[in-house]
Amino acid sequence: MRSRKLFIGGKIRAIRTAEALTQAGFAGKLGISTSYLNQIENNQRHVTASVLMALAETFAIDIASLSDQDSDRLLADVTEALADPLVGAAQPSAADIKLVTQNAPSFARAFLAMHQSMRRAGEQLAELDETIERTGALNEPTPYEEVRDFFHYVDNYIHDLDLAGEALSVQLAKGRGSSVRGLADHIERRHRVRVAIGPDTTGEGGLRRFDPVSRVLWLNPRSSPSTQAFQIAHQVALIEHEETMARIMAAAGFRSADAAAICRIGLANYFAGAAILPYGAFAAGARELRHDLALMADRFGTSIEQVAHRLSTLQRPGQKGVPFFFARVDQAGNITKRHSATKLQFARFGSACPLWNAHRAFETPNRIIRQQAETPDGIRYLCLAMAVTKPGGGWHDPVQHYSLALGCEIAHAPDIVYADDLDMGRAEAFEPIGISCRICERPACHQRAVPPLKRRLRIDPNNRRTIPYALD
Template sequence: MAEKKIFAGERLRRARERLGLNQAQLAARLTISPSYLNQLERDQRPLTAPLLERLSVMLKVPKTYFADTQDAKREVQLRESLADPMFRATPKALGEIAAVVRAAPHFAEAFMTLYEAYTARTELLATANPAGLPRFPYDEVRDWVQGRVNHFDSLDRAAEAVFEDRHFEPQNLREDLRRYLRDAHGIVTASDPGLLGAGLFWRLSRQARRLYLAEDAAPESQMFWMAHVIGQLEHGALIEKEVRRVSFSSDEARGLARIALANYFAGALILPYRRFHEAAKLARYDIQRLQRQFGASFEQICHRLSTLQRPGLPGIPFYFVKTDIAGNILKRSSATRFSFAQFGGPCPLWNVYRAFAHPGEILVQLAQTPDDVTYLNIARTVGRGGGAYLSRPRAVAVVLGCEISYAPETVYAAGLDLNNRAAPDPIGPGCRACERTTCRHRSVPPMGLGLDMGTIERGMVPYRLKG
């Protein structure tokens, strides 16, 4: 079977423009016609293997820069699945994963779905839960959002229209939203000091026509909640249309999808696309400057940056992760090929975990994944105190990352040696799935490789790996 054709016009255009070259100049260097290059950038022609080699050299990017993002994610996920000792996969078999994904992507997807069902069943039996086979609705919705590159254009444009048509202003947005809820929907907002103690952020009483907001919440959080309610009230039909396009496995998954889309609308309303996209480019993606300009939180700015993938007006493709101090991933989305571990904890070398030792400080890191892709990562703790001594505030941090080829477009590249191949920290998807067998930070052996306990040597971990 022929290899899958690679269409990467947008990536090609971005790399060319970063070097200040027009189409005619790059075409001359490649010894191809400008019209052919134009067709490549418009995804009317695929990139050939010889051309990929020359482009990677001339544009100073790795060959993986042009790889299909979904294929790269499938490879990591399939490798992690096959690493289960049940499959007894040999190194040779693991080396064939890329070929399987290219030649039979639908088979690879079906295999991973089957394996997820198997692991769910195993967990069910281990916990003696009689409720039946769980479908993990959170994972289902998360994967759906990531499959859409974390961008829902119809909701994004609807939110932007509300902001512009009502002449909202970032500096006065909280009062604008309060007024809009009152005038357009007859709903009055009020503070409730008991909500946080009950584990709630907001409560809508349709009978009383009141929206109660947690009294001790930050202003930017209150803005987000009001925007979320506006999305539910005004664009429920649009949200339902998006949900009906997908065959979710349960009512729980459909309900979570509706909440996710209402949250997406809220983020798009408080940070309208064109205004925010333009401001982000002018600020070179300086998160703190964007916070001041839009009155939003650090987390809200980071998450919105990861959604800027409007056709014809894209921003930098970012991935976004929110985690707690124990390593639990609370939220994640990606417009990049960056993949996350399905099982086990994430990599301890990721700078998002160092952020907990430096609360409130922005940490910048160059990190390279096992597929030889280098990322620029920006991490910081987020959140506020609980409002009282005994409230036990939650310790969480976020990380925003992009491929190194986009780093010069950001303020965070200042002072970094982007061309030093030894500079990036070697991170992985988690110890069980990571291929780095010599990592001194490894906590458990990788799945799929046997242990050699008969040697007289002691390495960085108390075992040797067979093969």
């Protein structure tokens, strides 16, 4: 096998510099010409075996240490750093990068050190932003955060829309009920909107599209009947209750038009949930069936997600149900939907606690798993989680996978069928969970990803634990 030529000009130059020799003096000791040494140092000529032997004999250099493996690693590191979007510059060619790492390795290492400093500075700024947001020092939430906080501070219960949705359900019960056909008859009879279940003429797909000119409401034929009914009820809200929603949004005092638009969608969804699952009947069913999600979904002809979501809204004055939290979590740990009538709140930044059973649900699809959990404030919860799949349709269509999480404080366990055989009296039965690593100050968590923001680290090189630091 043909040996690879060795271009190690940077290392030769470093040896000469360490010996405090000029090129002429160094070349004389090696028995080569000054011009040849200059070409070697600039990687224009490779190093021959005779030059390597002269280096070993004259300067006691370990030939193995002159391998270009370090140069290859440096080349890979610089290439990776330049690919970082943080650099944001035009990418040099592979030949240019190799030229720099071979001819000016100290410059390449300086560039890597600068890149690492830039990344650390960016992370520190991000952490500072998180701290400012979390402490309320910067009162400029995003539109989505504004809307989320609005629903949070009204206990996820909108009284006027809840009553309106229940009234529509009672009205529809005289005919075909809150089914797809019943809601389609209602919106066509009252608002001259025709419901068409099939691909819309634009080919855009999605769950729902309303054409205000032709007054046709297109629904995805692959959606479940419960989803189709929900989407019709959503459109009813946009048509019938625009004034009510506008009044609610005006009272909320949103800072931007974007926040108001997002809230309008949330309010229409709220009405739809109230129409499909009317408060009185649903709350009575929850008590009777002891919050058995599958039985409730069967009784009301909806999905388990709709049932779990509606359970988190049962906060009508004088008729409150069990206060639940509800969340939808994707496979990356992002919380894509969140409501809480409990003291448990969800992380505003980063992923949720890895010890929460919402993540483990993906291991057992379509099966409800339970967890007795305790948060750092000492409050104990019964947590339920279930992984579900929403197929898109054809072979090439995307498939959604996510976990549904539902829970309540352990004081309500006697009302929940899933708690019947659990040991509530033993403290060891409750797993410690947090909100997110950045703000959780538990000193000993084997799943901690990053240190908490407000705790000092203690590093002991002689003592390696599950995580490589301790907290003061």
